[in-house]
Amino acid sequence: xxLFILKxxxxxxxxxxxxxxxxxLIMQMIPGDPAIILAGEGASQETVAELRENLGLNKxxxxxxxxxxxxxxxxxxxxxxxxxQPVFEEITARLPITIELAFYxxxxxxxxxxxxxxxxxxxxxxxxxxxxxxxxxxxxxLPSFWLGILLMYVFSVQLHWLPVxxxxxxxxxxxxxxxxxxxxxxxxxxxxxxxxxxxxxxxxIRTAKAKGLKGYIIILKHALRNALIxxxxxxxxxxxxxxxxxxxxxxxxxxxxxxxxIVDAIRTRDIPVVQGGVLVASLIFVFINLFVDIMYxxxxxRMDLN
Amino acid sequence: MKQETVLExxxxxxxxxxxxGVAKAVDGVSFTLQKGxxxxxxxxxxxxxxxxxxxxxxxxxxxxxxxxNGEILLNNTDILKLSDEELRKIRGNKISMIFQEPMTSLNxxxxxxxxxAESIRLHQGLSRKEAWQKAVDMIRLVGIPAPEKRxxxxxxxxxxxxxxxxxxxxxxxxTPDVLIADEPTTALxxxxxxxxxxxxxxxxxxLGMSIIFxxxxxxxxxxxxDKIAVMYAGQVVxxxxxxxxxxxPLHPYTNGLIQSLPKLYEDQEELSTIHGTVPSPYxxxxxxxxxxxxxxxTDLCREKxxxxxxxxxxxxxxxxxxxxxxxxxxxxxxxxV
Amino acid sequence: MTTKQQPLLExxxxxxxxxxxxxxxxxxxQVVKAVDGVSFDILPGxxxxxxxxxxxxxxxxxxxxxRLDEPTAGEVLLFGKNLVNMNKKELRAARKDIQIIFxxxxxxxxxxxxxxxxxxxxxxxxxxxxxEQQEARMIELMSLVGLRPEYLERxxxxxxxxxxxxxxxxxxxxxxxxxxxxxxxxxxxxxSIQAQILNLLKQLQKDLDLTFLFISHDLSVVRHISDRIMxxxxxxxxxxxxxxxxxxxxxxxxxKALFSSIPVIDKHHRKERIILKGDLPSPLNPPTxxxxxxxxxxxTDKCKAExxxxxxxxxxxxxxxxFAENLV
Numbered sequence: 001x002x003l004f005i006l007k008x009x010x011x012x013x014x015x016x017x018x019x020x021x022x023x024x025l026i027m028q029m030i031p032g033d034p035a036i037i038l039a040g041e042g043a044s045q046e047t048v049a050e051l052r053e054n055l056g057l058n059k060x061x062x063x064x065x066x067x068x069x070x071x072x073x074x075x076x077x078x079x080x081x082x083x084x085q086p087v088f089e090e091i092t093a094r095l096p097i098t099i100e101l102a103f104y105x106x107x108x109x110x111x112x113x114x115x116x117x118x119x120x121x122x123x124x125x126x127x128x129x130x131x132x133x134x135x136x137x138x139x140x141x142l143p144s145f146w147l148g149i150l151l152m153y154v155f156s157v158q159l160h161w162l163p164v165x166x167x168x169x170x171x172x173x174x175x176x177x178x179x180x181x182x183x184x185x186x187x188x189x190x191x192x193x194x195x196x197x198x199x200x201x202x203x204x205i206r207t208a209k210a211k212g213l214k215g216y217i218i219i220l221k222h223a224l225r226n227a228l229i230x231x232x233x234x235x236x237x238x239x240x241x242x243x244x245x246x247x248x249x250x251x252x253x254x255x256x257x258x259x260x261x262i263v264d265a266i267r268t269r270d271i272p273v274v275q276g277g278v279l280v281a282s283l284i285f286v287f288i289n290l291f292v293d294i295m296y297x298x299x300x301x302r303m304d305l306n
Numbered sequence: 307m308k309q310e311t312v313l314e315x316x317x318x319x320x321x322x323x324x325x326x327g328v329a330k331a332v333d334g335v336s337f338t339l340q341k342g343x344x345x346x347x348x349x350x351x352x353x354x355x356x357x358x359x360x361x362x363x364x365x366x367x368x369x370x371x372x373x374x375n376g377e378i379l380l381n382n383t384d385i386l387k388l389s390d391e392e393l394r395k396i397r398g399n400k401i402s403m404i405f406q407e408p409m410t411s412l413n414x415x416x417x418x419x420x421x422x423a424e425s426i427r428l429h430q431g432l433s434r435k436e437a438w439q440k441a442v443d444m445i446r447l448v449g450i451p452a453p454e455k456r457x458x459x460x461x462x463x464x465x466x467x468x469x470x471x472x473x474x475x476x477x478x479x480x481t482p483d484v485l486i487a488d489e490p491t492t493a494l495x496x497x498x499x500x501x502x503x504x505x506x507x508x509x510x511x512x513l514g515m516s517i518i519f520x521x522x523x524x525x526x527x528x529x530x531x532d533k534i535a536v537m538y539a540g541q542v543v544x545x546x547x548x549x550x551x552x553x554x555p556l557h558p559y560t561n562g563l564i565q566s567l568p569k570l571y572e573d574q575e576e577l578s579t580i581h582g583t584v585p586s587p588y589x590x591x592x593x594x595x596x597x598x599x600x601x602x603x604t605d606l607c608r609e610k611x612x613x614x615x616x617x618x619x620x621x622x623x624x625x626x627x628x629x630x631x632x633x634x635x636x637x638x639x640x641x642x643v
Numbered sequence: 644m645t646t647k648q649q650p651l652l653e654x655x656x657x658x659x660x661x662x663x664x665x666x667x668x669x670x671x672x673q674v675v676k677a678v679d680g681v682s683f684d685i686l687p688g689x690x691x692x693x694x695x696x697x698x699x700x701x702x703x704x705x706x707x708x709x710r711l712d713e714p715t716a717g718e719v720l721l722f723g724k725n726l727v728n729m730n731k732k733e734l735r736a737a738r739k740d741i742q743i744i745f746x747x748x749x750x751x752x753x754x755x756x757x758x759x760x761x762x763x764x765x766x767x768x769x770x771x772x773x774x775e776q777q778e779a780r781m782i783e784l785m786s787l788v789g790l791r792p793e794y795l796e797r798x799x800x801x802x803x804x805x806x807x808x809x810x811x812x813x814x815x816x817x818x819x820x821x822x823x824x825x826x827x828x829x830x831x832x833x834x835s836i837q838a839q840i841l842n843l844l845k846q847l848q849k850d851l852d853l854t855f856l857f858i859s860h861d862l863s864v865v866r867h868i869s870d871r872i873m874x875x876x877x878x879x880x881x882x883x884x885x886x887x888x889x890x891x892x893x894x895x896x897x898x899k900a901l902f903s904s905i906p907v908i909d910k911h912h913r914k915e916r917i918i919l920k921g922d923l924p925s926p927l928n929p930p931t932x933x934x935x936x937x938x939x940x941x942x943t944d945k946c947k948a949e950x951x952x953x954x955x956x957x958x959x960x961x962x963x964x965x966f967a968e969n970l971v
Contacts, residue, residue: 212397495696525906568867
């Protein structure tokens with residue numbers, strides 16, 4: 001196990017290099033000059049040229065990149081091209097918000113998904129089951145921004161139950177969390193359902209029945225514990241795509257998190273901010289995956305009955 | 307000395323419904339089980355013996371299976387008429403069951419001690435602590451050393467033989483009247499099988515329960531059963547005491563089966579065989595189901611199905627040869643070993 | 644007796660060690676010594692059986708001989724040529740002479756191929772039957788194993804277990820092998836079908852002059868079909884003898900316990916049962932000295948310390964036990 005963890009931690013280096021390189025190159029390929037955008041409309045050519053020199057944009061690409069890496073190794077993520085603030089500070093200010101949003105979204109994913117999945121599995125092919133699975137299909141198919149805007153329209157604009165945007169009170173969390181968590185909930189529901197159906201046909205469930213155990217105990221104590229094992233891995237993997245989803249949802253609901261920061265930075269060609277933001281998101285992704293894999297190995301030991 | 311009847315099964319029929327039609331897995335099975343007796347149900351794959359045992363506790367997967375007829379009387383209460391609640395009180399308590407595959411019959415994520423203790427808590431109302439202690443005692447009783455340590459372990463940490471012992475401990479924890487053992491040693495090595503059979507027999511003596519032992523292994527039933535019922539194509543074709551069954555098998559199938567076993571202590575040039583195969587449960591023939599493979603079959607056999615006749619006290623057979631309607635030439639009585 | 648026959652198959656000190664993935668960073672490399680120094684000969688026309696319980700290495704031995712698992716060490720001489728160091732081309736040619744029939748009739752046939760395609764493929768790979776004669780040969784094979792020629796057009800799922808096993812035999816015979824390894828080939832069959840297949844194998848042996856290596860855990864089956872029997876325990880040979888000698892006088896305590904465990908119908912043949920204590924030791928951590936000493940009722944200190952060699956106690960009987968003579 002230790003060897004496994006060490007091997008995976010060593011992967012951080014190539015991941016970091018890969019991510020920063022890809023982001024850097026893509027940013028170079030997008031049309032648009034950061035100096036021009038910063039200088040604003042109507043700026044003179046000299047102003048733009050001076051700005052370019054100051055921002056170090058005239059240096060050869062390879063040098064710009066290696067400078068970045070050198071600084072990164074010393075813990076310096078550079079400064080925003082826009083406001084010259086350290087990227088690191090911007091990230092630390094906005095990361096907690098994204099994490100909070102992600103947390104509540106995962107909560108919705110797990111709670112809604114499990115309940116729906118268990119209900120479906122107990123009465124397979126019933127009205128309830130088919131209905132829930134259709135809703136789940138919608139949840140997976142609808143793009144999150146579309147769903148977000150739809151929910152906003154219904155609950156904020158029409159019904160005035162919830163605020164439209166921002167992140168100040170508990171009420172602000174609901175729509176973004178539901179939007180972000182819906183897709184995951186749908187996947188968890190389907191996964192739970194099929195896993196439960198498979199477990200319920202196993203020999204040890206027959207043994208539990210033969211002992212005269214009550215129905216709900218068989219479901220919750222004997223079946224669910226086994227059925228959840230593949231579901232846990234799915235939830236873990238969901239976290240990764242969740243991070244990607246924050247970009248869209250934060251933009252729709254004007255939440256000041258990491259995702260929105262990255263989107264804005266791409267728009268203004270603020271390369272250091274994009275690099276820093278994407279790098280942090282990737283590293284979080286790597287750690288979550290590692291955690292999920294460790295949990296999976298832990299559970300797998302018991303499943304290997306041969 | 308009149309023995310007490312613990313279990314009486316009458317005309318049990320369990321059918322399976324699917325797109326292929328109706329499979330008559332158990333088709334009119336009857337037998338009795340006395341107190342302290344070991345009844346063996348033998349037959350080859352597809353004869354319906356496993357489904358019979360699952361029907362006794364209403365564990366038949368339904369859909370697609372369904373018990374459509376019959377009576378299962380446990381001390382005069384019909385199990386088939388009980389409510390779900392009443393049925394649960396019997397399972398694991400008055401009638402217990404152990405299965406063939408110890409690998410998959412135990413819950414992989416619960417400790418073995420807990421799997422035994424939950425049964426005790428449920429049926430005997432003991433506290434957690436008391437039930438755990440009793441579970442440890444049961445583990446000791448089935449011959450597993452260091453029971454306190456083992457009780458906390460999970461199934462993957464135990465060998466196949468140990469897991470089967472745990473299953474036995476679990477089944478006997480509430481001292482049931484009847485233990486149904488469905489091929490409990492088939493998946494085990496022969497030396498481990500010997501250990502398990504030893505344990506079952508000792509515990510039977512200690513706890514005084516009756517056992518229904520289901521298997522395809524004639525050697526095993528010969529050693530541990532008092533009475534044997536032979537099944538073929540969903541029906542009982544012969545029933546009798548162990549001694550008389552092997553000394554003088556009546557039904558041609560029983561005889562064929564015994565003859566085709568390779569002998570451990572004798573050389574044989576060629577094994578005697580039963581040619582042909584078992585009929586499909588979706589499409590049983592009208593007459594005797596064994597007729598197409600039977601060397602003695604006559605037209606009567608192919609046209610009408612024989613009833614299970616009582617030929618002598620304790621001896622029943624489903625074969626026209628033993629009825630007064632028989633007109634066949636060869637009489638098996640002259641051909642037995 | 645005439646001069647000693649040359650063995651058709653000679654296995655010398657065969658080892659099959661499986662190395663497990665390292666779990667702990669600084670822990671020892673864990674090895675499963677599935678087959679640990681097995682040697683035996685098979686003479687032309689005879690049937691040698693390997694018996695033992697799960698984990699003894701009998702199936703692995705069969706597979707290692709064919710290099711289905713690459714042996715870790717040892718020699719396998721087929722007609723004097725060592726299979727272990729042959730290259731791919733040579734091995735393919737050699738495999739014409741040595742075939743295998745597996746245990747699970749449901750898993751060992753490709754469900755997407757008709758029987759015809761399967762047999763044709765076997766014949767084409769070895770190029771022994773020219774295309775014009777393949778049709779006739781296939782019909783001949785089907786009749787050899789007791790199946791109707793129409794069955795050639797069918798798929799495996801249309802057959803019963805016993806019939807599939809016959810198909811497996813036909814496939815093995817398609818290339819005219821000299822020796823066939825039967826790996827638990829009748830274990831998954833019902834008793835009445837098992838008898839049919841055993842009779843068939845015996846008949847084919849007579850008619851086609853075949854040699855068999857028969858792997859099984861069922862001693863009654865082994866008694867019926869073998870000339871000589873080899874008993875394995877935890878990767879090693881504990882006893883090897885001709886059939887009558889082994890059954891009338893088993894020397895090794897494990898063999899004795901094995902025989903006594905078998906449930907016997909005939910009361911007169913029932914002996915005092917030797918019940919072995921405990922379970923099979925873990926193959927990851929086999930006992931020192933004689934690997935059976937942890938369960939042996941006669942174990943002494945010598946047994947704990949020294950590995951017993953497989954030695955002759957008569958011309959046709961070898962045992963690996965320090966006290967073989969005394970324990971009769």
